[in-house]
Amino acid sequence: MPKIQFLKNEANKVEGLAYAGFETFRGSPYTSCARETGQNSRDAASGSLPVQVAFNLRKIPRSQIPFADQLQHSIDCCLRAPRDDKTGAHLERARARIAAPVIRVLEIADLNTTGLTGPVDDENSVFAALVKGDGVTSKSDPTSAGSYGIGKNAAYAVSDLQTVIYSTCYREGKAGRTRFAAQGRLRLISHTDGNRKLSAEGYWGNDGFTPVTSVSEVPGWVARDRIGTSIFSVGFREQDRWADRMRLSLATNFFLAIRRNEIEFLVDGVRLNQSSIEGILESPALAGIAAASDETATLERARRLMLCTGSDAASRHRISVRGLGDFELHLLVAENMPREIHILRNGIYICDNFARFGLPMRAFRGTKEYIAVLEPARSEMGKKPSQLLKQLENPAHDAFEPERIVDPAAQKTARQQIKELVSSVREIIRTAARMEEIEHSHLDELSHLFAFGGASPKTPDAGAEADPDRFRYGEARRSDRRRASAGGTRGQARMRPGDEPGQKDRKKGQKTARSSNRPAGVRNVALDQVRSKVPQGADERSRTIFFTPDASGTVEIAVSASGLSEDVELALAGASAGTVINGRLRAALVKGVRTAVDVTFSEPFAGPIELDAHTLPVAAHEV
């Protein structure tokens, strides 16, 4: 039977609420929780599908919290000797939460990840690193965006009970069976329970601080059967706009990973994925959230970086750093840009400088306005750069700090490599965004020979108003819709089966010639509401075609594969009605009568088709 167990406090250590791991995220708990848990899921990606992370607020009846009574008892023990008013207030709030009939739980569940791989009793496993490790990294990918050392604590920062449950399904070995494991971890204050002196840190699980490995031993809301990880922040502090703040954090930090379809989020029912991220970033609703959270600058930065990484007008530059590897610089030179370079890793925003290296990398002088994104190359050559940046990144994700590399020689090398990187970035930007420093002059003496507008100058329209704005705005106009019927009057080139692409022009000519030389009396027959389907259970040679002719008589119908730029005629091998002659269907049609014919192609084809119908000459009727 799973239960809560606290570590013994044999040293009488005094442990208060201000645990450093949690305090890091107290200032922005929702923002941090979203970013840190999202990053952990991103790093555990498995397979080709995007990682999916869902943030859902659940309201769990107290009766379904298996440790509710035990936790309430422990909080009562803590309350007997509160250290200060703040601690007392916190514990009172925690007691109210756990005593309530319904407990709020924030579930953060991911899919398309590896889960927290085991074995769970191996202290080097990912499971152990997340659930029990403090300040250790056990991510399988050394280039991953973070470590479970600090960031995992963000989930506690949104829990009034400072209690988190981890539930995971992972595959044992490469093709092994699926394993389940769940364990909770909580942190109150050091306390005394009866005559037992206990630490602040406790675990929910089986005896000996071991995880629960049977789904049947956990409540339904903790269980999971698909590979991945669920994190439950028990006693979730539900403040106003918590979901909005999380969405803002995810959108502004993960926009590039989302657009690259590497990760998607579902926050309280709102999806942030490849198709929606741009609209969400541009939405007035998010702007309102950002304004209310004093994060407008962050949102605007994300929008600019999104534009920079997606614009065709941006240039891309590969930067090779000796002994390290490759970076990629996306550079957009455009008006009203802030002359900033921002560093992203694994599609996640980090910061905008190497200030701790003495390289602030801000506003290179003498350039046009620009915005740039610098990231490790998304190739094998980018792995070492990614590892280095990971080593240098501080837990707050806002600076790269060389002192994080303890070995002096390695630190010196890193400093040199970053210096070389920034030097290359500066050179690229200065070249690509240089001001018009060099002098130039138009050769007007040649303008009577070679001038824009030709040799006969036009008199400027004196009545025309000069547009002071260099931007012109407009709306696309709809083209005339061609009749949605098939009839062979569109003049498209059609290629016979077996024709070479190079024969296109000749064929086109033949078609034109044939059309213009059709015997008298032969005319096109429009087929309305053409529809086709591959009959259920049939192979790709079979197709049922439906149409309504606009004329009666014996008609020849050619079926063509709708190709990339032109149609290629498909030879028919058989038909359920009429006859097939020279690969085409001949059938007696009645004007306005809906007609269905099962045809068989000589070659399999499952794509879109076009029909071309015309009447036959009198001689052909006789045949």
Next chain:
Amino acid sequence: MKITESTSYPHPVLAPWSDDIGNARFDTRIVFQLDEGCNQVTLRCDAVLDHPDIRALIETGSATFGCFIKCPETGMRRLQPLGFPSGSQQFAAGALLGRVQLRPMVWSTRRITGYEPAGAHAEFAGAMDVETGQILALDDEQVIEVTRPPLPPLESIFRIESSDEVPGGEFEIDTADDRITILMPNATYQLVQELRSADESTRAALMNALYVPVIMEVLDQLRDGEDEFEQYRWLHPFRARCELAGVDTARPSLLNDAQKLLQQPFASLGQLTGQGDDE
């Protein structure tokens, strides 16, 4: 990708001209911003799609919304994914010119098994599997005209520019821009400017020393085909001038044709002699 209103797909396609799927709407509005300073276009497309099944496919990543873009003048043909329900794309300067055709659509990005959209025509009875890359919804083709900004008449297609990258005493030309640019070191640049601002006789000398070889070089570059220069504004006036002068750019006689295009510049060198006599 050829898309017409008469194309028949082996699965229901939501389109304004089709009854494949009833009681649903896929309607788009495309607006554009043209930076006339550099011919750079940004497109923004807003979609209204009220078919729950197709919408769900987009929202779950099984389909995507975007636009098929065709620009005959620059040769661009691209299926451009866009954000849904609204998205935008900024194109490189000069990438879209003249008439640009835009076809909004939704297409599958994964294999969809058991596709049976609500409201599908009875003739499509039963679920079907749709492979990756198949069109699920289409809107009418829309067109924008990216017109080049009007320039003052008689503005030259040539310019000279000072560049430290060109060795002393030499000049180079750059045809990969809207104007043909003659690059020269600063000292040469200053000299040329002086000659240009002097009298007719020195301008005549310049015409022969600088412009003749430049025109020869341009003709030489055009000899291998004009396609790569189609995007640059200097091509059309230059071609027009060649036609007027009877110069075949496919088979140029470099020296003779340069003289034709510059209206026999050597003839004007006599002014130098005359000037000397006067003095």
